Amino acid sequence: MQVSVYRYDPDKDAAPYMQDFDIELPAGKDLMVLDLLALLKERDETVSYRRSCREGVCGSDGVSMNGKNGLACITPVSEVAKGGKLTIKPLPGLPVIRDLVVDMEQFYAQYRKIEPYLINNEVPPTRERLQSPAEREKLDGLYECILCACCSTACPSFWWNPDKFIGPAGLLQAYRFLADSRDTATEERLANLDDPFSVFRCRGIMNCVNVCPKGLNPTRAIGHIRNMLLKRAV
Amino acid sequence: MGELPTLEFDAIIIGGGGAGMRAALQLAESGRKTAVISKVFPTRSHTVSAQGGITCAIASDDPNDDWRWHMYDTIKGSDYIGDQDAIQYMCSVGPQAVYELDHMGLPFSRNDNGRIYQRPFGGQSKNFGKGGQAARTCAAADRTGHALLHALYQGNTKAGSVFLSEWFAVDLVKNAHGAVVGVIAMCMETGEVNYIKAQATVLATGGAGRIYQSTTNALMCTGDGAAMALRADLALQDMEMWQFHPTGIAGAGTLVTEGCRGEGGYLINKDGERFMERYAPTAKDLAGRDVVARSMILEILAGRGGGEDGDHVFLKLDHLGEEILHSRLPGIVELAKTFAHVDPVKEPIPVVPTCHYMMGGIPTNIHGQAITRNAKGEDEIVNGLYSVGEAACVSVHGANRLGGNSLLDLVVFGRSAGLHITDALNQGMDSGVASSSDIEAATQRLSRWNESTTGESVAGLKRELQSCMQLNFGVFRTEANMQAGMKTLSELRERINQAVLTDKSQAFNTARLEALELDNLLEVAEATAISAEARKESRGAHARDDFQVRDDENWLCHSLYDPVTKTLGKRDVNRAPGLLQTDKDLPEGVFEPKERVY
């Protein structure tokens, strides 16, 4: 199998380049792309990538595989390789630190911008704040985000304005707190999202939905935010 | 290495998982200058993989639930070498710590009355073991760890905590007076090495499951903190106690939560027999994890395992119905499809006991202060050093941890360490200063790798180490195997000391990281091996063929591994919690060692 990997070491390389490896896949086993990367690293220990949980919950190993973003650890090689070929590149749209490792600060900054924490200035009860199962159900499909950045880095609007458009991941979390019955800062949160860029740069391209490794739907969440902004205005 | 750049903080926390971030949150609120050093972005820490829940007597499922019942279960689960003062503290403070998580935004699943949903887990009982199965594990579907870790990160973001993300701690800096005064750490992005100076250093580095070949642990769980303590000549406690989780997916090693059995799933052998009925007639599949794991291995050894090689059993869930599986265990359905290629709605999941949790670690008191032995053999606080979470051994888990108790351990003791450090700093804590040779000493192994020119590769040595541990220090242990394993490890030590790092680049050099992690794996593996060989009895997770029964006369104690002499000592278990003096309603002798049956 031919694997082509994006290589760049800032100390050594003037420009990034693609390096091809021929890899013999062990028979009878469908490897994940992460296993493949580990094989490459055994052959050439300078190949750099992030990884940790290897089960799709830590969100470290988002990469672009044959042009589609996903988590290397839960993507079977057989699913993405085409004609015995696989091209692995870093997530698009973020600065590359080295090889498959991107600088995620811009992504995290957008996440921090939406005040990603519960705000409730009332004195908390001595026990938990009550929440009905129906209220809690509204958080399903939102809180499961693992901040892998597959969605935001697949979004053209985020590529164009990564400093102003919050991006699908951040907006999914913005709605996670707007939808939480325990949060009381709805007005403040909406006011912060009202500008022409933060939310409204979403053009409904839906790349985010297409690539989310957890099967979440940021576009729908963005629609909910827009409706809340509309309701607030009328 | 020349003069290193220095960063200075009042307190630093090494590790951005549940325990580290809970401590950080407490410290952020103190207004002291603190930072979290984490080798990954904090939400990537291994706490994220915890599934089933956080066990705590919040009396939601049963309004009469009592934290003392939880305490009883935990002591029994620990096979009586859990420290009872620490267990009392954890179980009694637990509810407050869990409510704080709710206030922080953790999206717990809910009951119809709006309270936090609790599910049954193994080893849980009501009324000191006499009232049947309890449901005490607070859950956010089967993603509790993820929900908890993100809530804590969010809380820290709100509190303005400082994170040094993707910084790797190399070694503790210890001064001539034996105090820990910070750490040598490397920024992954630039490769720059810094001395990070602090009055208080907290090791919250998690476990080391990667010493085994097959583990539920993340690839980065390499025991960095435990190994740093060992290299600082500090003793580790109960290192022979490794939990093998009954249900790791066969082949892949990924975790399938005990919550599956809590929700009504059960284990079957290749004949479809629910075999746990034979091994634990009362609790069945919800017996202690050590008991279930051993039963599974015995089934497999008796030829009743499934698959081509007969090397696993099955977890049956289909009878729970699609709706329950999708609402209560959605993550498991996903994982089973990805890693076992089965849909649990229709077929059972192939599972096998898999290394999961390090019960041992850095001995501490309930404030997280690290403890060592002085020359007279008495306990002594290590100035400047704290430890919390899986890296620490406070010890609430003793010889076997109950499911759901690790998340509680993280938040309760992360919180208590944070409180204690705040107090200590306010009272003018001064751990002293480091000389340049103290700092130099802590950079030695980094220099060793950087200067290496020829030798074996890291990846191959790591594989050998893991296979040695898997083969010789697994669920069942024999003297001959352990001896052989110890010999292999000491040879591996020689070879690792001669191994080579070929990639000497600066920017995000993960090869260097893996080399440094290999050193850590070796330290922890050796401590495990020597401790396991020396504890001549079977207790909790430590099961020996040659000493099959528990020996309370000689071994109702912690083991204490001394890295200087490489020998095993003993340390008393606290069996006199404050509760015994003050609580007159407590049944007579309730926490005394008894035969452990489920």
Add this chain to the structure above:
Amino acid sequence: MVTQVTSFSRNGLSDFIVQRATAYILAAYTVFLVGYLLIQGEMVYADWQMLFSHTWMQIFTMLALVSTCAHAWIGMWTIGTDYIREHYFGQSANGYRLIYQVICILTLASYLFWGVKILWGN
């Protein structure tokens, strides 16, 4: 990075509402004209003049014209802030975007004045 926003409204929601509302007007106008053409069949100059002599048609057309301008401005402004950035144009991106926007405004203003002149001139 877009450092000069130069939106008229500085409010994403009002842009969003204006763009949707004007879209409805433009859609209605298009449907009406197409429908009218289909019903009437071939039309000569006199028929056209006849149609546009009605005050309601003049107002309807005026509305469509203003909608075109508002709709196009928001759209063109968005395109400008998406593509005319330092990433492609370096430090002078803000200058280029300003020129682009001025061209857009002049074009749209010409449409508007010309349209008014056609509708109500003489």
